[in-house]
Amino acid sequence: AEIGKTPLDSGWLAARSTEVQFTGTQLTTTHPPTGPSSPWMEALVPGTVLATLVKNKVVPDPFYGLENEAIIDIADAGREYYTFWFFTTFQCDLSANQHCDLNFRGINYSAEVHLNGHRMVLPKGMFRRHSLNVTDILHPDRSNLLAVLVHPPDHPGKIPPQGGQGGDHEIGKDVATQYVEGWDWMAPIRDRNTGIWDEVSISVTGPVKVIDPHLVSSFFDNYKRVYLHTTIELENKSAWIAECSLNIQVTTEVEESICLV
């Protein structure tokens, strides 16, 4: 596989968890969904459960007229109603000493990940990244089956008849976006933005991975002397000492296709 990141943003299916009779292990081994036939539908990833339901015309678009009133609120339907499976497949043929991470840049609110029959739990929190080392569970030469069961926020709350700022405020007990219970400018979001709401990707590296570089500049002599300070984390995933050559290069495009190093 080529070193680098590949977004997984197409080919996703989704289904309400209560309408799926198989376990995560079965979905990613013996009984994967075969296409967008009931209860499965084409999914929007990244996006929310409600975005997928709107895409499939299961519910009307809540931002037109008073259509939001026609969509059942999670407070009345229960959390299970907006608990959804998301499913996709991907290829990743690793060579020797290559490693693969499965990355989620944002899930609201918690999830179980199943890949080729292996289960991993993604902890709570809308604003956190998850990175799973899946090197040892990928299938060489054939599709990998990925199913993600996404649970809504723990405290979706109820919307008082008179509405109001943040509904009954229960959503504030979670680490999630708060406007979803409605505000003076916004109707309540019925699924509270449950879903795989930000990028999903796989990243392939060799034995050593670069993590979260930090760039800082400092200025002296009225901006004539400037220093760029760079700190990185490095992870050696191999079972041997890695002798690394670290290269940093700063370029600027002075004309089209001509860069100054």
Added chain:
Amino acid sequence: EHLQTQHVSIPARSRLQYTFPPLFFYKPHLWWPNGMGKQSLYNVAIIVDVKGYGESDSWQQHFGFRKIESHIDGATGGRLFKVNGEPIFIRGGNWILSDGLLRLSKKRYSTDIKFHADMNFNMIRCWGGGLTERPEFYYYCDYYGILVWQEFWITGDVDGRGDPVSNPNGPLDHDLFLFCARDTVKLLRNHPSLALWVGGNEQIPPGDINAALKDYLRLHPDFESVDENGKPPEDFS
């Protein structure tokens, strides 16, 4: 000057943090907010090669040289900003998110943020009841010169006000809040448009969260100390 190679040994199955010796620039093109100058962006690339293997991983990011300072003005109670030493009159737009169903497309970000720049704005404030915005949002703010005032997930209306008082101690799990805050800072910290982190909207976060956020986001002491010639300390790296 702007190309450097270092050698590092990393023990098996372990992580380490490494700081490059500082790269020196003479009069680099500075990044300016919309209306004050160009939004000069450099491309920073980091490549790690492993002996006996070859290229193992790489990373790159647009980076802008800029210095942003701000303080609360004693006379007016307002926050005053300077960019690269120059005072700037802030003309800002409030922002929640670009789509309530979180279909956050690059095209939509580009259009919305260019629209703010075309309106002669120079700042967007991301409200604490909405999202911490995504790297694609920040990319276009970098590109169009829009400073970003980014709030964490606390609002007075949901955390601390009302009758009965709503969630006076904020979210139930403070450790989770702080974990998410740290991870979000790591995700966004290299964008030149990122101007200010704020604890929440119209509310100070619970004491322990507020203290921890201030601690995480304080200026590293090395950046406060320079010698008599204005140079960073010897052991800067």
